[in-house]
Structures are given as C-alpha cells and as structure tokens.
Amino acid sequence: MNTALARPRLESAVLVAIDVQVGFVKDSSRHVVxxxxxxxxxxxxxGGATVVATFTNPPGSQYEMISGWTKLRTPExxxxxxxxxLIADAASERITKTTSSFFKVPGVLDTFRxxxxxxxxxxxxxxxxxxxxxATDAYQYGITPWLVTDACASSGxxxxxxxxxxxxxxxxxxxxxxxxxxxxxxxxxQEGHQ
Numbered sequence: 690m691n692t693a694l695a696r697p698r699l700e701s702a703v704l705v706a707i708d709v710q711v712g713f714v715k716d717s718s719r720h721v722v723x724x725x726x727x728x729x730x731x732x733x734x735x736g737g738a739t740v741v742a743t744f745t746n747p748p749g750s751q752y753e754m755i756s757g758w759t760k761l762r763t764p765e766x767x768x769x770x771x772x773x774x775l776i777a778d779a780a781s782e783r784i785t786k787t788t789s790s791f792f793k794v795p796g797v798l799d800t801f802r803x804x805x806x807x808x809x810x811x812x813x814x815x816x817x818x819x820x821x822x823x824a825t826d827a828y829q830y831g832i833t834p835w836l837v838t839d840a841c842a843s844s845g846x847x848x849x850x851x852x853x854x855x856x857x858x859x860x861x862x863x864x865x866x867x868x869x870x871x872x873x874x875x876x877x878x879q880e881g882h883q
Contacts, residue, residue, distance in 0.1 A: 696875045697808035697835055699737040703781070703801075704729060707791065707813030707820050708744045709773050712766030717850075718814045718842035724869050725812045725840050726772040729780075735876045738781040738804065742791040743767065744819065750787060789819045792826035801832060808833045810872065812840035817853035828861055837867050 706725055714722060729739055746752050746761040753759050761767055769777055777783065782800065784791050791797055801809075809827050811834060813820050820841050824834035836857050843849035858866055 696871075697810055697833070699732075699735060699876075699879055701805055702808035702810055702835075703738045703740055703804070703806045704732040704810045704812065705740040705742060705791070705823070706773065706777075707742045707811060707823060708815065709741075709770050709813055710743055710761070710766065711768045711770060712761045712763075713744075713814040713844045714770050715844040717846045718844045721812070721814065721840055721842040722770045722772050726776055728812060728837065728840055728869055728872055729773070729776045731873060731876055732810075733776070733779050735879065737876075738806065739776075739779070740782045740784060740791075741769070741773070741777040741780045742784040742786060742813075742819075742823075743769065744786055744789075747787060789822040790826045791819075791823050792830065798830060801830075806832065808835060810835045810837060810867070812837045814841070815843045815845065815849070815853075816841040817843050817845065817849040821853045821857060824857060824861065833865065834861055835865050835867055836861075837869055837872055839868050 706729060709722060709725055733739055744761055745767055784794055784797060786794050809832055811820050811824055824836060827834040838854055841850065854866060
C-alpha cells in the first residue's frame with residue numbers, strides 16, 4: 690500500500706483563511722497575520738483559489754447560551770485584520786459563519802464539489818477551534834485537510850495551538866501538517882511544471 694500523500698495541486702486545492710479578524714488577533718496570534726497575508730498573495734499570484742471565512746457571534750448564539758462568550762459582536766471585532774483587507778477582495782469566495790467550522794454554512798460543501806476542490810489548505814485563527822473543526826469536517830467529507838502550522842495560531846495561547854496540532858497529527862496524519870515554506874516550495878514547483 691502506498692502511504693505517500695501527494696502535496697495539494699493548485700487545480701484541485703483551495704487556500705482558506707479562517708477568522709483572521711481583529712477580535713481574534715491577540716498577542717499570541719498576531720505573528721501569523723503577515724504569514725497568512727504572504728501565503729494568500731503567493732497562492733493567488735500562482736492562480737490558485739482562495740476563500741476568506743469570517744465569524745460572527747449573534748446574540749443568543751450557542752457560544753453565549755452555553756459558554757457565556759459574547760465577543761465578535763461588533764463590526765470592529767468582526768473586521769478583517771488590515772493586512773488581509775485588499776487580499777480578501779481577490780478571494781474566490783467569502784464565507785460568513787456563526788459556527789466554528791465553515792463547512793456548516795449551507796452550500797459550502799456544494800461549492801467545494803462544484804469547483805472540484807478535493808484539498809483544503811487551512812490557515813487562520815484559532816487553531817484549536819475554527820481551524821481544527823473545519824479540518825475535521827473536511828476530513829469527514831472526504832476533502833484532504835492540510836494545516837499550515839506556522840500560519841495558524843490560537844488567541845488563547847500557544848499551548849492551545851500546540852494541542853490542536855497534536856490532535857491533527859493523530860487524527861489526520863502528520864504528513865498533513867505543512868509549513869509556509871512547504872507551501873511556497875509547492876507553488877514554485879507547480880509553476881515550474883505548467
């Protein structure tokens with residue numbers, strides 16, 4: 690049995706930036722914003738599809754009712770980090786969600802199928818929540834989830850980020866964990882073979 694898994698191909702992969710919003714950019718997550726912006730620019734320049742997913746937390750949400758969390762309510766908190774604003778305008782899709790996984794938004798899975806996206810390269814905030822939950826749903830739907838480890842962070846702190854990566858390595862396999870350098874090399878190799 691061949692256990693090697695090919696790197697994602699631009700023709701069938703999409704880069705998804707999850708919740709790179711002012712309300713999630715904290716001291717523990719700020720460092721990934723320029724890395725995400727750089728990857729999105731490179732991916733788009735190579736002709737790849739990108740998606741920007743953002744989160745809103747409406748009054749009466751499960752987050753408020755169950756855990757008492759009422760952040761991400763104001764336009765200021767919900768705004769994209771300034772480094773992503775212009776890049777997001779060039780995204781193939783914009784998704785607004787009220788759940789952790791963007792796959793829970795009606796029609797998203799249909800869009801993936803229609804566009805032939807068999808792989809999703811995930812970057813964003815929070816690794817331990819929305820990024821991991823989206824990766825889990827992708828995996829369950831038969832879409833290969835690639836996590837870019839240095840382009841994800843947790844606003845809760847590095848221990849949550851590391852815990853999510855540990856779970857991802859166990860549940861999806863360590864070969865699905867990439868670095869931003871891996872992605873840049875992949876893009877260069879694909880451009881060289883076009």
